[in-house]
Amino acid sequence: MTTTLKFIAVASIALATQAAFSQTAGTWMARAGATTIAPQVASGAMSAPSFPNSKTDVGSASQVSGGVTYMYTDNFSVDLPLALPFKHKLYGAGALANAGQIGEVQALPMTVFFQYRFLEADASVRPYIGIGPTYAYFFNESGSGALTAMTNPGGSPTTLKVDSQFTVSAQIGATFALNDKWFVDVFYSKTPLKTKNTLSTGQTLDVTLDPISYGVTVGMKF
Numbered sequence: 001m002t003t004t005l006k007f008i009a010v011a012s013i014a015l016a017t018q019a020a021f022s023q024t025a026g027t028w029m030a031r032a033g034a035t036t037i038a039p040q041v042a043s044g045a046m047s048a049p050s051f052p053n054s055k056t057d058v059g060s061a062s063q064v065s066g067g068v069t070y071m072y073t074d075n076f077s078v079d080l081p082l083a084l085p086f087k088h089k090l091y092g093a094g095a096l097a098n099a100g101q102i103g104e105v106q107a108l109p110m111t112v113f114f115q116y117r118f119l120e121a122d123a124s125v126r127p128y129i130g131i132g133p134t135y136a137y138f139f140n141e142s143g144s145g146a147l148t149a150m151t152n153p154g155g156s157p158t159t160l161k162v163d164s165q166f167t168v169s170a171q172i173g174a175t176f177a178l179n180d181k182w183f184v185d186v187f188y189s190k191t192p193l194k195t196k197n198t199l200s201t202g203q204t205l206d207v208t209l210d211p212i213s214y215g216v217t218v219g220m221k222f
Contacts, residue, residue, distance in 0.1 A: 021177045021181060021183065021221055022122045023071050023117060023121050023126060023175070024074050024121045025071055025072065027222070028070055029175075029220070030066070030068050030219055031069075032065070032218065033064075033066065034064060034215055034216065035063060035214070036213065036214055037088075037107070037211050037212075038060040038212050039088070039210070040209070040212060041093075041209060042207070042208040044205060044206040044207065046203050047202075047204045049203070051095040051096065054092075055096065056090055056091065056096070056205060056207060057092070057093040058090055058209060059089040059090075059091065060088075061087055061088045062086075063086050064083065065083035065084070065215055066219075067080055069115075071117075075116055075117050075118075076116060077115045078115070079113040079114075080112055080113075081109075081111055087107075102146050102147040103144055103147055103160055104140075104141070104144075105141045105160075105162050106139050107136065108139070109135070109136050110134065110136075110137060111134040112133060114130060114132050115128045115129065115130035115171070124177045127172070127173070128172070128174065129170075130189075131168065131170050131171065132169060133166065133168055134169045136164055136165050136195070137164045141161055142159070142160075143158045143160050147160075151203060152200075152201050156200075158200055159200040160197055160198065160200070161198045163198075165193060165194070165195050167191055167192055167193050168191070169190065171188070173188065174186055183218070184219075185218075186215070188213070188214045189214075191210065191213070192210055193209040194206065194207070195209060
């Protein structure tokens with residue numbers, strides 16, 4: 001978060017002299033760029049039969065992203081982020097720390113943010129905060145050979161299922177005007193999220209993900 005806030009501060013100084021564009025009631029804004037999702041993992045232990053303290057970790061993933069924002073008033077907006085699915089690698093942790101990659105899963109977080117934008121509608125820099133419901137959808141899960149070797153040696157490949165969940169996301173960000181039409185948007189969000197992994201061999205593993213998301217997009221107002 002510190003890095004993101006520093007970026008926002010630097011961008012504010014760099015763009016403060018640019019022509020502002022008005023974000024008044026009825027304005028539509030569309031944007032495109034990139035987003036990174038970085039899970040902050042706290043893993044439980046895999047249920048028996050398994051090695052004691054068998055845990056997992058989840059890697060970060062970046063993807064092409066964007067979104068659409070509608071200014072309901074001069075200060076309140078509704079935002080719909082859009083992105084291609086994020087592909088996260090699953091790694092062994094705890095007793096499985098030397099196992100390497102044990103699986104993979106695709107994630108598609110679906111969120112609607114209700115935002116409050118600070119300062120005047122024609123300000124060249126407009127910080128904002130947001131909150132909204134999120135459905136974390138997981139699909140296309142797959143297990144690796146290492147997972148099969150640990151859970152079903154000599155048997156059929158072990159598969160896994162990651163439970164999708166409803167939760168809430170909180171967001172901070174800022175929009176920087178480049179001219180009367182174009183803008184740069186930076187954001188940071190955090191989502192409290194717990195889920196369960198279920199293996200085809202019967203073991204389960206509870207995982208707290210609590211991902212942070214951050215990104216940069218370029219957009220245009222209509």
